[in-house]
Amino acid sequence: KAGVTQTPRYLIKTRGQQVTLSCSPISGHRSVSWYQQTPGQGLQFLFEYFSETQRNKGNFPGRFSGRQFSNSRSEMNVSTLELGDSALYLCASTRGRDMNTEAFFGQGTRLTVV
C-alpha cells in the first residue's frame, strides 16, 4: 500500500513567485491536512480538507490557499513568496473525517525562497 506522496520533494523559488505543492493521500483516505515546519515555529497547522471541503484553516495569510480534488488529492498554493515561507511543508492523511485518529504523513516538500 503506497504511503502519502508529496511532490516535489525540493523546490527553490525566488521572492514574489508563486508555488504549488501536491499531496496524494493513502488510497481510501479522504481527509488531508497540511502543516508548515520551521526551526523557529515548529509544526504549524495550515488547513484541513475532507471531501473537497476546507474544514479548518490555521493562522496564515491569504497568500496560502489550498484545495482538494474528488480523488482526495490535495494541492496547496503560496502566492507572492516571501523569504519567511522557506520551510518543510508536510501533508497528512487520515481515513475518516476526523484528525483524532492516526495520521499518515508524507516526507514533505522542502521549499527554499531566495
Place this chain on the structure above:
Amino acid sequence: AQKVTQAQTEISVVEKEDVTLDCVYETRDTTYYLFWYKQPPSGELVFLIRRNSFDEQNEISGRYSWNFQKSTSSFNFTITASQVVDSAVYFCALSEERRDDKIIFGKGTRLHILP
C-alpha cells in the same frame, strides 16, 4: 485554548541509557486525544501512539513506554535501553473531540543517541 509544551528542546544520551521525553498539554475539552510522533531525518512523521483522555493506563511497546497522568496534564514518553536508531525529533500532539479538524503539535524534542 489548546497547547502542547515540550520543554526539552534537545537531549543527548549515550546508547543503552534510558531517556524520558516530557510533554505537558492544555485543553478545556473533557474528551481529547494525545499522540506521539517520531520524525527521522527523512522528514516524514511516524505515528507511535494515540491515547484518549479516558484511558490513563500506561502503555508499553517493546522499548517504548508512555505515562499518561491527567492530574498533571502530562503524557511522557520513555525509551529504555536507547539505540542509535532512536535518534530523531519526537513530537507530542493533541486533538480535541469537538475540534477534530486539526492536531496541535508541541515544538518537538531532538534526541541524539550517542554510540
